[in-house]
Amino acid sequence: GENVEQHPSTLSVQEGDSAVIKCTYSDSASNYFPWYKQELGKGPQLIIDIRSNVGEKKDQRIAVTLNKTAKHFSLHITETQPEDSAVYFCAASSPSSNTGKLIFGQGTTLQVKP
C-alpha cells in the first residue's frame, strides 16, 4: 500500500549547524509534499510544502528538495536554533486513493543543542 518512510527518527545537532531529514514515498501519483513541525503539546503546523512541478523551494532557513524520479524529498534547516527543536513530519498526498488524505512519515525528533 501507500507508504512514506522518514529518516532519521532522531537527530541531534549543535546550534548553528545544518539538519537534514529525508523521506521516500511509494505512490508515483503523489504530487504534494508538506512538512509539519510539532512542538511539545501542540498540533502539527505546516512549515513548508512543495508540489511535484518544482524541484526545490526555500523559505528563509528552511528548504525542501524533491526528486520525483527517485521518489524522495528532503527538508534542510540551516543555521539551526534551539527553537527549531521539535518533531518534524513529512507527508505525501495520495491521489490514487481519491480520499484527499496525506500519508505521513514516522516523524523525526530534532534536538538543537545550544
Add this chain to the structure above:
Amino acid sequence: EAQVTQNPRYLITVTGKKLTVTCSQNMNHEYMSWYRQDPGLGLRQIYYSMNVEVTDKGDVPEGYKVSRKEKRNFPLILESPSPNQTSLYFCASSLGQKTYEQYFGPGTRLTVT
C-alpha cells in the same frame, strides 16, 4: 483567528464508557479528518469527511464513529473505548479534497484504563 479547536485536550476514561471528542473549524473548510498519533507510527487517518453528511473510513477506523451534520463540526465518537485506543488524537481540516494543505487542532490526549 483561523483555527481548529478540539475538546477536551486531555481525557482519562475507563474501558467501555462512551465518549465524544469535539472538533470545530472556523475556516469554512469542506474537508475534515481525524488522525491518531502513536510513537513510531506517525499520524494515521481514522475517518474523513469531504463535506456535510459525507464521511468515510480512513486507515484505522475500527472502534470509532464520526458525524458531519454541520460544516464546521466533526466529532469523533468512541462507543466502547478500549485500552488500545489510548493515543493522541488530532483533528484537521482543509479547503477541499484536492487541496491537501491541512490545518491541525491542538490535539486530545486520551487514556483508556
